[in-house]
Amino acid sequence: MLSVIIYVFVFMFGSIVGSFLNVCIHRLPRGESIVFPASHCPTCNRALKWYLNIPFVSYLMLGGRCAFCKGKIAFRYFLVEGITALVFTTLFWRFGPRPDFFIYTALSAVLIVISFIDIEHWIIPDELSIPATILGLIVSFAYPAMQGEVSRLAGLRESFFGLVFGFVSLYLLALLGRILYKKEAMGGGDLMLLMLIGSFLGFKLTIVAFFVAPVFGSLVGVPKLLMKKQDIIQYGPFLAIAAFVCVFFRDDILALFPL
Secondary structure, eight states, X not given: OHHXXXXXXXXXXXXXXXXXXXXXXXXXXXXXXXXXXXXXXXXXXXXXXXXXXXXXHHHHHTTTXXXXXXXXXXXXXXXXXXXXXXXXXXXXXXXXXXHHHHHHHHHHHHHHHHHHHHHHHSXXXXXXXXXXXXXXXXXXXXXXXXXXXXXXXXXXXXXXXXXXXXXHHHHHHHHHHHHHHSSOOXXXXXXHHXXXXXXXXXXXXXXXXXXXXXXXXXXXXXXXXXXTSXXXXXXXXXXXXXXXXXXXXXXXXXXXXXX
């Protein structure tokens, strides 16, 4: 019974964090503060009372519309809360109350914000990628077990090589695409994103993420190409999904590497 209560708490906490991530997704691309003003309707700008800002419940009770102006509230708000809650719960089931859980939930929160900003605006803000990359280096030094290492220097080294591989691999891929197709094949934000992921995952897992991301990307990109809707896609979300897969199967993947 206690374990069920804990999981419910983690799920609820994840949904609350997801509510805040929605604020970040909406405001950061617009250059607005994520602290002030308080939560408000994006249509009529009326401040929302606390009972109108309860994850899941408020959206469902209001039918996806503002309580004041009846303007439509994007389904993205409900979706982000749900994804964040499920990701947090899954990570807790995988790692339990270990430092890994708190580290990877922080990483997941950043990746969720980046993914939805990329989906809506086709940009990946360096204001998120660069500080998060630095955080990945710091955490890898302070907690080398995250990188499968014992010493702090080894953890930092793995993180550094991971971010270097992340940036350089996508840079070379973008360069190859520019040569073959005479146009940009990879945005600069994607390079910074895989660099961020590399700082948390380390060299070995970042290699895996590099090859896993196109598999998920093709599930969306190929149908769009066949329907001739567009020949490019936002790649950030698929890098984020690949990172989550590598995190979840971290120990199994690292066991495949002899060194």
